[in-house]
Amino acid sequence: xxxxxxxxxxxxxxxxxxxxxxxxxxxxxxxxxxxxxxxxxxxxxxxxxxxxxxxxxxxxxxxxxxxxxxxxxxxxxxxxxxxxxxxxxxxxxxxxxxxxxxxxxxxxxxxxxxxxxxxxxxxxxxxxxxxxxxxxxxxxxxxxxxxxxxxxxxxxxxxxxxxxxxxxxxxxxxxxxxxxxxxxxxxxxxxxxxxxxxxxxxxxxxxxxxxxxxxxxxxxxxxxxxxxxxxxxxxxxxxxxxxx
Amino acid sequence: xxxxxxxxxxxxxxxxxxxxxxxxxxxxxxxxxxxxxxxxxxxxxxxxxxxxxxxxxxxxxxxxxxxxxxxxxxxxxxxxxxxxxxxxxxxxxxxxxxxxxxxxxxxxxxxxxxxxxxxxxxxxxxxxxxxxxxxxxxxxxxxxxxxxxxxxxxxxxxxxxxxxxxxxxxxxxxxxxxxxxxxxxxxxxxxxxxxxxxxxxxxxxxxxxxxxxxxxxxxxxxxxxxxxxxxxxxxxxxxxxxxx
Numbered sequence: 276x277x278x279x280x281x282x283x284x285x286x287x288x289x290x291x292x293x294x295x296x297x298x299x300x301x302x303x304x305x306x307x308x309x310x311x312x313x314x315x316x317x318x319x320x321x322x323x324x325x326x327x328x329x330x331x332x333x334x335x336x337x338x339x340x341x342x343x344x345x346x347x348x349x350x351x352x353x354x355x356x357x358x359x360x361x362x363x364x365x366x367x368x369x370x371x372x373x374x375x376x377x378x379x380x381x382x383x384x385x386x387x388x389x390x391x392x393x394x395x396x397x398x399x400x401x402x403x404x405x406x407x408x409x410x411x412x413x414x415x416x417x418x419x420x421x422x423x424x425x426x427x428x429x430x431x432x433x434x435x436x437x438x439x440x441x442x443x444x445x446x447x448x449x450x451x452x453x454x455x456x457x458x459x460x461x462x463x464x465x466x467x468x469x470x471x472x473x474x475x476x477x478x479x480x481x482x483x484x485x486x487x488x489x490x491x492x493x494x495x496x497x498x499x500x501x502x503x504x505x506x507x508x509x510x511x512x513x514x515x516x517x518x519x
Numbered sequence: 520x521x522x523x524x525x526x527x528x529x530x531x532x533x534x535x536x537x538x539x540x541x542x543x544x545x546x547x548x549x550x551x552x553x554x555x556x557x558x559x560x561x562x563x564x565x566x567x568x569x570x571x572x573x574x575x576x577x578x579x580x581x582x583x584x585x586x587x588x589x590x591x592x593x594x595x596x597x598x599x600x601x602x603x604x605x606x607x608x609x610x611x612x613x614x615x616x617x618x619x620x621x622x623x624x625x626x627x628x629x630x631x632x633x634x635x636x637x638x639x640x641x642x643x644x645x646x647x648x649x650x651x652x653x654x655x656x657x658x659x660x661x662x663x664x665x666x667x668x669x670x671x672x673x674x675x676x677x678x679x680x681x682x683x684x685x686x687x688x689x690x691x692x693x694x695x696x697x698x699x700x701x702x703x704x705x706x707x708x709x710x711x712x713x714x715x716x717x718x719x720x721x722x723x724x725x726x727x728x729x730x731x732x733x734x735x736x737x738x739x740x741x742x743x744x745x746x747x748x749x750x751x752x753x754x755x756x757x758x759x760x761x762x763x
Contacts, residue, residue, distance in 0.1 A: 429673070491612060
């Protein structure tokens with residue numbers, strides 16, 4: 276059974292733009308994080324939040340918790356992972372999103388976990404980072420700053436991947452029997468159209484193997500290619516009859 | 520030497536909202552993708568694009584190429600990876616962002632590569648997907664749709680990670696000598712404050728080892744702890760003198 280993210284929560288501290296709150300809610304919904312908490316938002320504009328959340332994540336906006344105090348908001352959480360753009364000067368070692376996701380997924384089943392994001396303007400201050408058990412930095416090009424909702428997406432996406440998810444349908448590939456049947460049919464066709472030098476009858480087939488072998492040919496595709504060969508062979512056969 | 524993303528380009532086909540074009544430009548900048556192409560945008564509002572791009576990515580908006588025709592826009596690229604929310608019915612197998620990133624980074628040095636994104640409303644149609652060499656699907660919770668610029672971010676982020684990046688500064692951890700010096704100092708302190716049962720003098724030190732050993736203690740931190748021990752020992756010593 277796959278883990279889920281039921282114990283996870285995204286917390287935005289003093290977000291400035293209601294659009295970012297809405298966009299963060301949509302990220303949470305996309306990746307299965309069930310709760311959003313907002314601490315001292317600069318402005319709460321329901322219309323702007325809901326527009327960015329889209330109808331899919333409207334319930335995350337409606338059930339969003341509001342706090343006036345960060346420490347109170349963090350109260351029930353056993354682990355708080357804070358995001359920071361600055362590296363190395365903090366008390367704690369800084370993780371990559373991928374590392375922290377693995378760690379948090381391990382903690383997840385028994386602990387409530389908060390992903391904490393600072394304001395768009397200055398991020399989390401040192402006194403806010405002190406409330407964190409771990410720090411995360413999203414790698415970027417030098418001196419580059421990531422949009423708040425984009426940071427939320429990257430963290431939630433890494434959690435979604437780390438927890439594992441049901442693999443989507445994969446196409447049914449051709450069997451060896453189907454592939455070899457197709458290559459025989461191709462060889463016969465190459466001979467019929469006199470593409471093949473009788474001195475080296477495998478030359479064109481080998482070239483074709485190299486070309487088609489790089490694809491993951493599906494069962495259905497070998498049939499299409501064989502159908503094509505058959506029509507060529509038939510057309511040549513008819514021409515012969517016509518000549519006689 | 521690390522690879523770079525100089526041969527990569529993000530292409531938005533018929534994007535509806537200028538905010539998404541701006542946000543996509545910022546993602547490209549964050550992750551080092553040097554070019555953005557827009558095909559038949561619904562509306563180009565410079566102010567809205569630049570607001571979301573921020574000054575950091577303004578040059579990506581200014582150097583952005585505009586096309587009326589997708590096939591023409593894709594002309595110079597050797598590999599086009601198209602994003603799709605639908606799985607399994609396409610001609611091509613669908614990759615995860617992580618898989619495709621590794622594959623594209625391998626192709627990168629010798630080939631121009633386009634990441635192609637469809638419109639917010641309907642994504643890429645089958646006839647547009649036919650122009651792609653590979654398809655990518657971003658995994659999400661069921662029936663969930665990701666914002667266009669968020670999809671751009673996830674793909675660019677995976678490319679940035681896959682190409683490799685210079686590791687940021689890691690803290691200097693304590694040596695065994697520093698750790699063992701600290702534990703001896705702690706033991707002496709525990710004895711001085713009569714925390715330690717003389718029958719089992721290692722008991723509290725072992726507990727402390729279990730506690731501190733889980734952290735990656737830095738050189739500096741062992742010194743802080745030893746400073747603390749020294750002050751306790753001094754305070755006790757003074758008290759003794761005072762008593763005498």
